[in-house]
Amino acid sequence: KSIPNANDFTNIVLSKTQRKTPTVTHPGYKITRIRAFYMRKVKFCAEAIHEKFAETLDGFPKLEDIHPFYAADLINVVYDKDHYKIALGHMRTARNLVDNIAKDYVRMLKHGDSLYRCKMLKRSALGRMVKIIKKLGPSLSFLEEVRKHLARMPSIDPYTRTIIITGLPNVGKSSFMNHVTNANVDVQGYAFTTQSLFVGHTYFNTVKWQIIDSPGILDHPLDERNTIEMQTITALAHLKACILFFIDISEECSYPIEEQVSLFKNIKALFVNKPCIIGLTKTDVQSFNDLEPSKKALIEELAKENEIKVYELSNKNGEGVGLVKQEACNLLLDYRLNEKKETGPSQTLKREEDFLKGVYIAKPKTVREDRPPVIPKEIIHGIPLKLNRPTLKDVQDEMGGAGVFNFPLQEHFLLEDEDWKYDEVPEIMNGMNVADFYDKDIQAKLEELEREEEMLLYGKPLEELEEEDDPDLLEAQQQIKNKKAILKIERKLKLKKTAFSRNFDLEGVEDDLKSKGKDTQGIRQRFKDKSKPKPLSKLFKEATEDDEIEVNNKGGIHDEQEEQKHETDRNSRKLDRKIRSMSRGRSQGTKRELSESERNMERIKHKIQRKWRHDPSVGEADRKIPDMMPKHLFAGKR
Numbered sequence: 001k002s003i004p005n006a007n008d009f010t011n012i013v014l015s016k017t018q019r020k021t022p023t024v025t026h027p028g029y030k031i032t033r034i035r036a037f038y039m040r041k042v043k044f045c046a047e048a049i050h051e052k053f054a055e056t057l058d059g060f061p062k063l064e065d066i067h068p069f070y071a072a073d074l075i076n077v078v079y080d081k082d083h084y085k086i087a088l089g090h091m092r093t094a095r096n097l098v099d100n101i102a103k104d105y106v107r108m109l110k111h112g113d114s115l116y117r118c119k120m121l122k123r124s125a126l127g128r129m130v131k132i133i134k135k136l137g138p139s140l141s142f143l144e145e146v147r148k149h150l151a152r153m154p155s156i157d158p159y160t161r162t163i164i165i166t167g168l169p170n171v172g173k174s175s176f177m178n179h180v181t182n183a184n185v186d187v188q189g190y191a192f193t194t195q196s197l198f199v200g201h202t203y204f205n206t207v208k209w210q211i212i213d214s215p216g217i218l219d220h221p222l223d224e225r226n227t228i229e230m231q232t233i234t235a236l237a238h239l240k241a242c243i244l245f246f247i248d249i250s251e252e253c254s255y256p257i258e259e260q261v262s263l264f265k266n267i268k269a270l271f272v273n274k275p276c277i278i279g280l281t282k283t284d285v286q287s288f289n290d291l292e293p294s295k296k297a298l299i300e301e302l303a304k305e306n307e308i309k310v311y312e313l314s315n316k317n318g319e320g321v322g323l324v325k326q327e328a329c330n331l332l333l334d335y336r337l338n339e340k341k342e343t344g345p346s347q348t349l350k351r352e353e354d355f356l357k358g359v360y361i362a363k364p365k366t367v368r369e370d371r372p373p374v375i376p377k378e379i380i381h382g383i384p385l386k387l388n389r390p391t392l393k394d395v396q397d398e399m400g401g402a403g404v405f406n407f408p409l410q411e412h413f414l415l416e417d418e419d420w421k422y423d424e425v426p427e428i429m430n431g432m433n434v435a436d437f438y439d440k441d442i443q444a445k446l447e448e449l450e451r452e453e454e455m456l457l458y459g460k461p462l463e464e465l466e467e468e469d470d471p472d473l474l475e476a477q478q479q480i481k482n483k484k485a486i487l488k489i490e491r492k493l494k495l496k497k498t499a500f501s502r503n504f505d506l507e508g509v510e511d512d513l514k515s516k517g518k519d520t521q522g523i524r525q526r527f528k529d530k531s532k533p534k535p536l537s538k539l540f541k542e543a544t545e546d547d548e549i550e551v552n553n554k555g556g557i558h559d560e561q562e563e564q565k566h567e568t569d570r571n572s573r574k575l576d577r578k579i580r581s582m583s584r585g586r587s588q589g590t591k592r593e594l595s596e597s598e599r600n601m602e603r604i605k606h607k608i609q610r611k612w613r614h615d616p617s618v619g620e621a622d623r624k625i626p627d628m629m630p631k632h633l634f635a636g637k638r
Contacts, residue, residue: 169216
């Protein structure tokens with residue numbers, strides 16, 4: 001992911017805090033609720049900044065954990081390694097400062113005594129966090145540039161089988177790379193066409209090889225080399241690879257052979273004890289045999305002094321390209337097999353090479369070029385093939401066609417005896433023939449099993465139960481069963497005896513009951529009595545007619561005056577309950593009449609609510625985003 005600058009970082013964090021946390025609070029809330037509201041905002045903002053910083057720090061590689069080819073030199077060549085560490089250190093320190101600010105202000109918010117004080121503490125906390133992010137601006141910009149360059153770096157595996165092509169500019173390195181791999185490196189007639197390391201892959205002896213095309217280097221001191229040349233120096237120094245040093249013997253690269261030999265001697269210290277091959281390129285323009293004796297002797301002396309093999313090749317017509325690739329791969333393979341035992345990825349590759357070394361791949365020694373393909377004459381001349389027997393297709397048409405006829409698959413069975421073809425195939429279970437284990441006494445065993453089940457169910461076999469049981473007991477059991485059946489029938493008849501009417505008017509009920517044979521006398525009078533309301537006097541009479549004399553705990557009776565008093569109170573309470581139980585009409589209402597002071601309080605409350613409703617103030621509760629289209633949310637591809 002890209003790293004935003006300081007302003008975008010601030011907008012991302014604050015807008016996320018505004019969107020993900022509550023936005024409404026009032027002075028009327030409890031102070032504990034107000035404190036929790038602002039403490040949540042401070043904590044959430046600090047966590048958002050912490051997560052963003054942690055994600056960025058985890059995305060960058062640690063120099064201590066990666067190969068020295070990347071950590072020590074390649075990163076240091078492209079951009080200063082110290083600056084890289086300082087930028088990451090700034091971000092790590094800023095993350096810790098934000099966490100400490102959040103802790104301090106949460107501690108102070110716990111003692112906030114008003115909404116205004118809590119709001120100012122929250123504002124101060126977020127302001128200090130934003131100030132730290134703005135101070136981090138240069139480091140964020142630097143890390144963004146580092147991220148872009150890391151994304152453009154080639155994916156080089158420092159542990160795999162590698163061949164590095166090096167030499168002066170424009171000696172044919174990229175052309176050789178395009179010949180032996182699927183890479184498509186730009187090739188031009190001027191120097192420094194290749195300005196960074198390019199990686200290609202090829203296969204030799206069913207094994208994948210990595211080939212690196214390096215930028216050209218000039219013959220001058222190390223401290224005078226530029227960034228492009230230092231990439232080649234880094235690869236030569238840190239990768240265990242076979243070195244292909246190309247010399248342009250035609251001198252079309254604008255550099256004489258003496259300068260190319262001098263370059264080899266200057267950089268020889270970078271690949272001491274590594275396999276090396278010298279390739280003489282552009283032999284289609286100038287052959288090695290036609291070279292001037294002095295220059296030829298110079299190359300031969302160089303090869304003899306360093307015990308290096310020299311091969312001629314031409315990238316234009318492809319002569320010698322395959323031979324150079326083969327010799328380089330074999331040389332590197334011997335070097336890796338004879339290397340001291342190591343642990344890690346290199347040891348894994350060594351085991352893989354040991355395995356491939358023991359695998360024999362058969363290849364034909366001679367292949368006849370005049371060997372024609374063998375095609376039957378019937379196919380060439382289009383002669384139809386005739387059989388002396390009817391085909392299965394003909395048999396199918398005779399026997400009813402497709403869907404009716406089944407092919408006799410038994411005809412193609414290969415058995416010792418031809419008479420076995422149409423025998424029934426026995427069922428097989430667990431690899432054994434079921435018919436071989438069939439028992440002749442299976443029926444008797446089945447009857448015995450059923451007899452055991454009866455004993456488990458009844459306690460003894462059913463035949464013995466019928467013979468040995470007491471007849472009186474069986475008769476009593478039968479009587480119980482008959483009595484149960486009679487009770488069930490009576491219950492059903494009783495349910496059908498009750499008459500129900502679905503009519504709700506008086507005439508309909510009378511007609512319905514008459515049709516069912518029921519007496520309807522007294523229904524009309526009972527209907528009228530039920531519909532009349534009871535007067536209060538009758539309710540009072542019913543409440544007082546069933547009272548009894550109250551007896552105290554000692555068994556005595558109260559005096560007459562006290563008894564009459566209790567009786568009057570009890571009657572009045574019962575009457576009150578009866579009256580209250582009667583429902584009131586809707587028109588009477590149930591609202592209690594307010595006093596003068598209560599009416600004044602209601603009027604003041606409505607005035608305050610009307611003011612809040614028509615005159616809202618811009619404050620903490622408003623979800624207001626000044627920039628309706630923030631750049632970090634609407635920029636880039638959708």
